[in-house]
Amino acid sequence: MNTAKKFNLWMGIALLILCFFIIFVVYPLILILYKSVIDPESSKLTLDYFTKFFARKYYWSTLVNSFYVTICSTIIASVIGLPMAYVLRSVKIPGSKYLNILIVISYLSPPFIGAYAWIQLLGRNGFVTQIINSIFGVKLDGIYGFAGIVLVFALQSFPLIYMYVSGALKNLDNSLNEAAESLGLTAFQRVRQIILPLVMPSLLAGSLLVFMRVFSDFGTPMLIGEGFKTFPVLIYTQFMGEVSTDDHFAASLCVIVIVITLLLFFLQRYIAGHYSYSMTALKPMEAVEAKGSKKIFAYLFVYGVTFLAMLPQLTVIFTSFLEVSGGAVYTGNFSLQNYMNTLFAKDNNSITNTYLFGICAIFIVVFMGIFISYLTVRKRSYVTEVLDTVTMFPYIIPGSVLGISFLYAFNKQPLILSGTALIIIISLAIRRMPYTIRSSTAIITQISPSIEEAAISLGATEFKSFWKVTVPMMLPGVLAGAIMSWITLISELSSSIILYTSKTSTLTVAIYTEVIRSNFGNAAAYSTVLTLTSIISLLIFFKLTHNKDISV
Structure with a gap:
């Protein structure tokens, strides 16, 4: 009876995560395929x-x-x-x-x-x-x-x-x-x-x-x-x-x-x-x-x-401190004007959105990444094999395609998410989750199952053994992958440029739109903030992993 419960518990978690990916990955992609071969007037295949x-x-x-x-x-x-x-x-x-x-x-x-x-x-x-x-x-x-x-x-x-x-x-x-x-x-x-x-x-x-x-x-x-x-x-x-x-x-x-x-x-x-x-x-x-x-x-x-x-x-950092006339003409004088126009501008939420959306996405990435890696390594089954394959789709599919598929899928009932912060957070999370899954899977293969078995033999349930013993041992690898996911998701443009609204703009979207408008000074200031964030995050990665370099 206990074995059945344990099996059902892990199978239930696997099915819940699989349902999440079916809703936010498989369904939107199927909808794209459907739209590509259906005539909107006659509703016939074409x-x-x-x-x-x-x-x-x-x-x-x-x-x-x-x-x-x-x-x-x-x-x-x-x-x-x-x-x-x-x-x-x-x-x-x-x-x-x-x-x-x-x-x-x-x-x-x-x-x-x-x-x-x-x-x-x-x-x-x-x-x-x-x-x-x-x-x-x-x-x-x-x-x-x-x-x-x-x-x-x-x-x-x-x-x-x-x-x-x-x-x-x-x-x-x-x-x-x-x-x-x-x-x-x-x-x-x-x-x-x-x-x-x-x-x-x-x-x-x-x-x-x-x-x-x-x-x-x-x-x-x-x-x-x-x-x-x-x-x-x-x-x-x-x-x-x-x-x-x-x-x-x-x-x-x-x-x-x-x-x-x-x-x-x-x-x-x-x-x-x-x-x-x-x-x-x-x-x-x-x-x-x-x-x-x-x-x-x-x-x-x-x-x-x-x-x-x-x-x-180096160019964007240097030009971010140059005074600009008319947005695109540099006067040659040094100034903090560009930072005043961006960091302290009214109704400008691009920077706070980037960090807020990124932190929310990372929580999703870490939480799901731990379970997905554990399930695919320790609880192999047909369901977990399908889950392992489906979680790689967002890594393969271009961000612009994912963004378009999201708008097709979630712009009408029963699930309207277009224009919300949630749709951007979910797109960022599933786009960059493979980094954390990969690092988590690598470290869990190095943890002997006998450690969990020892905890179970001392009276702990299988789930408690996982949560109290395995997860803490996985954390270094998980956090390393999470930092790499963080660095890449705050730099994401392809999906964000399609999903954003004026209230959900991110740093990359702000940089892109400023360049399009020829506001190069503002673009340089935004780019500098993004670059410094990436550098600090990378240094934290080196500190946590005790590595001197990144090799694949």
């Missing part, structure tokens, strides 16, 4: 919306543009991230610990902030553009278009490659490298024939994640794309356009992007599962002192790339 997309070059060319941008950005990010990881692991670089933190910070910052910062530097009236124009007597057209989008995405995405490859190099046994050296292989040959094949699975996995992230981002191409339109921008304009909108056509576009991202996700899982090497670092790679030209090259490369990665953050 593929006209998909035909419309593939029949007109104006539409399908945006998909080609997205693949073009994404492939180029991923290749450049890999070309930068791979040598960065190798050099920082193999060569003693002064301040490498802090360089690593700066690289991670540059990744955690929203891509559209990088786009805005590069407009300040290399836009038509950017600081660097003006200097070049005055010195060489030319008139540069700015960073806009394909080249600018690729630059922003590559510099913003290479840290992900860096973290994946760095994690693989940490587990690499250096005796293989030394054996190759004793056989007469040069340093370049050793890297090409020994190290690169061993880290290739991690490189491919990281590259696919970069591909998915870049492909689904709309903020950067929206800001600096100008005539170069990408697929996410098309989705946004079809759903939120000021001139004309088509919900059913937008739904068909969402279905196309869901199919593409699902294929990419399963490809990433396949590569991770079938092309990974089990490496045990009996003799880990150690950084050595470089000499001569190798030392100069290593220093210039590492410091130069890190500087370029952090340049957007």
